[in-house]
Amino acid sequence: MEQAVHQQSYFERLGYSREEIDRRVSEAWHTLFEGPADERIYFESGPDMGYMLDTGNLDVRTEGQSYGMMMAVQMDRQDVFDRIWKWTMTYMYLTEGPNAGYFAWSCHPDGRRNSNGPAPDGEEYFAMALFFASHRWGDREAPFNYSKQARDLLARCIHKGEQGDGWPMWEPSNYLIKFVPNCDFTDPSYHLPHFYELFARWAYPEDRPFWQKAAAASREFLPKACHPVTGLAPEYSYYDGRPNFYNDHGDFYSDSYRVAANLGLDALWFGRKAYQKDIIDKIHRFFADKEPENYHWYKIDGTARPEPALHPVGLIATNAMGALATEGPLAEKLVRLFWETPLRLGNRRYYDNCLYFFALLALSGRYRIYEPRS
Template sequence: MLLKQGTGAYYTGNYRNLFMEYGYKNEDIHARVEQTWEQLFYGDESTRIYFESGDDMGYLLDTGNIDVRTEGMSYGMMMAVQMDRKDFFDRIWKWTMTYMYMNEGENAGYFAWSCNTDGSRRSNGPAPDGEEYFALALFFASHRWGDGLAPFDYGNQARSLLHSCVHKGENNDGSPMWEPSNQLIKFIPNCDYSDPSYHLPHFYELFALWANPVDRIFWKKAADASRNYLKLSCHPVTGLAPEYAYYDGTPNDERGYGHFFSDSYRVAANIGLDSEWFGVDEWQHEEANRIQAFFAGIDPSDYRRYTIAGEPFDEKSLHPVGLLATNAMASLAAPAGPNAKESVDLLWNTPLRTGVRRYYDNCLYLFAMLALSGNFRMWMPAENHS
């Protein structure tokens, strides 16, 4: 399947190392990425978020809620494949398949989004942001390391998961994770609204190449639909997006999630990585500039909940390090922007978060370190991908 020609790494094979372009030394950059990984996966009790379980499994802990989430497990797998750590990848994937995978009921084929550390489930509902990260991490693992015996037949597992995401509900067996009528990802399968930070058009472009052939046109449409949806849901002046939004992009505040808060932070990172990988959407350059301009001059200690128009609430941000990390990652969409280097410098000069709420911040922190150093890569199959 041919894609619209862009300027990103998919077409050029070149991944920008913005840290180096902004004057940091390559050896310092490499050391910082490795150090960040080490602290999250081997560090002391104030920094680590990965823990082993038995002889051959492991999990990432949401340290604020003391549970294991598909969000964190899928993030951990993506981190591991990017760092070429098959041992960690397989441990995390085996824990996920052992405890989170649902074999029966309306959510069969999906993963329970929250479990206790002993594997018992807190919920039998899935969260699509985990499924989409699982799928792409599995494809990358298949291409980087090759497939093994189930459940380590990574490519087959990814295709099976994506089949469920698209086709559930066709036989009255639950609900799909993408709305069939508009190809937009849902917040949860049985709802009729979305979460802008779930929209990963750069993932869907790759799903359109590697999913089951019958679904590839759907995924290409999903990539286009998500890029258009982000234009609707991000504020035209501030660039801020709500946590939840209706399919027309307007904020969904029915449960208090119509403002810019924790989930929303990921939008900037997703726009940066989509631009880095594919570079097909000029709007992303201005969007990155808007988000960075809004936060320019605000001390991270004073980050807050905001309306998408930018009015602050008294409530402080729960994850200020995560927010500054994603704002830095947006620089990939506008490297010459007026606040791009300043945003990256802020990340470089900010240490990993320690303490109770470190999990979400530090996942976003490592992703930003990988992306800004040119190490958040598309692992392609051996054959020509064009």
């Protein structure tokens, strides 16, 4: 059963018709999943598998695979969902070593691994998409016993390492997600308290208190990570919110864009909170007088670095999705800018267009919670 959504989507409140909104979503799906090879980001592999290609790096990432599964379940495309999940389980699932039970974050399109290390943003999206798949379509035989796959994965994410067998993906002392399991810092864009709220309902009963605490901890953390004037978050940060400049990731760059989108989706699903509006309003004010062709890599205090933004369309999309946490003329302006922006073309299209499609779903009222079947 679908969660009740707003009577009118954000797009409809701005005067766009339901028909043109639905057409826009369908056309974007067609381009990304069924379009020409130089426009799509999803590719079939053999008779029953498929992958999401990072067209800028020519690899397959758990980020993209989990995103593709979330897009597929939202669009009611079980065929695509199952293809992506089977490819993921076939090539990315780790069965040996300290990361056994997690997924290799990067593979070649032929399935060869670039790494035997995981990235927790993939695991949290896999779990959420799997729960939604179970609730929308029902469980089948492994690996399509979606709900069990989700519960087992979440249990590993928080309990791994208790027997000296590796590292958990959430720091047990503070309930905050890690950048990678064997580190002591985080990535603000990985924090999805709206997912953890649902994990607290559907994970194994003994794990549910952890996820409720994780939701609260991430909502407390995010205001600390976002700059008090600009609202911008770094790509990496310490658990107290201070930027972590490891490998030059302490500024506002590609990962950071997702913070605004995450705040918007949390507001859509669980109601607006003051800190969300505060952060988004600051971000919107910061970008109000900037043209997308002049977007840059920024320090979180707003100082522009010489490098241009690598994913300007993705930044337009996430700023628009953040509007779900606030209101007013500036938010509306940035949503209209997104509406008027086409999907990105070229070899960097993957990340931009993933963020673009999620913003389309959210602002059209079609990024939904799927509850268990009654």
